[in-house]
Amino acid sequence: MASTNNTKGNGHPAPAEELPLPPPETETSLANQAIMLGETILTIQAGGTPVYGILQRSRAMTSQSDYFRLQFRGYAKAEGQHWVMLDGDDSRFHAVYNLAWVRVDRPSKTVTFGPKGGIQCSPGMTGSGLDTYLFANVINxxxxVCPEYAISPGMVSIGQPPTEDERVQKHAFYAGQAFQFEWQDPAQRTGLYFKDKVSKLLGVWNKDSVKEFGGEDMLKTLSGLDESRAELQAQMERLENAHESMSRALQKEKSTSQILTGVLILVALIAIWAVI
Known part of the structure; x- marks a missing residue:
């Protein structure tokens, strides 16, 4: 009976063949499994106008992958003393706009950032710095989680032929997080961003443009509003008391004036009668 001899010619066992790595799980599948971790209020300076909205964090973990996603939904913007409610893509969690994610693939020890076409802001959030904030936070x-993992290169494209400013901004967006960036075509409509290790990235954003409004800040604001309301109530009560005191004083003065007027009329009548 034939037997399998798993040895080399020198008598040592041959090394076992390495199994191929499984393909990375798709972000769509992981996104469907993601569980919300929590929400934070953000304040964003969009064109000099404060915009308030909700940042939602979610995560999915499998035996192969770890997936983390940030999504922003605008709520309202403050124009002077009035709040204007946002609508359309600015006001809802969207599958394309105002989100960023990162997928960790453990078998290959690699990290992929997304969306794959680059982070896109809804029309009302364009130029606000929200895209940099989202990218910086998935980097952090x-x-x-995996500072020594390698980074899968990402490809971004610009639909229309870009202007010089658009090319500079796109390059600066990735370079600002310590990525290397190279255009892949002469027209510079497609670019590749890459870095060898996650630990070498920065994860920074303009904290004057985008601020997190956490639970403690919210409680402080509510407490301050309660104190202000109590002080306003006390002022109203003082004003009402002063008004009542002034009303009583005026009524008393009016009564005194009426009495004096009556006395003067009576004295005048008596004087007239005396003359007659």
Missing amino acids: WAKG
Whole structure:
């Protein structure tokens, strides 16, 4: 009976063949499994106008992958003393706009940032710095989870032929997080961003443009509003008391004036009668 001899010619066992790595799980599948971790209020300076909205964090973990996603939904913007409610893509969690994610693939020890076409802001959030904030925060999350993992290069494209400013901004967006960036075509409509390790990325944003409004800040604001309301109530009560006191004083003065007027009329009548 034939037998299998798993040895080399020198008598040592032959090394086992390495199994191929499984393909990475898709972000769509992981997104469907993601569980919300929490929400934070953001204040964003969009064109000099404060915009308020909700930042939602979600995560999916499998035996192969770790997936983290941030999504922003606008709520309202403050115009002077009035709040204007947002609508359309600005006001809802969207599958394309105002989100960023990162997928960790454990078998290959690699990290992929997304969306794959680059982070896109809804019309009302364009130029607000929200895209940089979202990208910086998924970078910081990855740095905390798998700093030594490699980064899968990402490809971004610009639909229309870009202007010089658009090319500079696109390059600066990735370079600002310590990525290397190279255009892949002569027209510079497609670019590749890459870096060898997650730990070498920065994860920074303009904290004057985008601020997190956490639970403690919310409680402080509510407490301050309650104190202001109590002070306004006390002022109203003082004003009402002063008004009542003034009304009583005026009524008393009016009564005194009426009495004096009556006395003067009576004295005048008596004087007339005396003359007659």
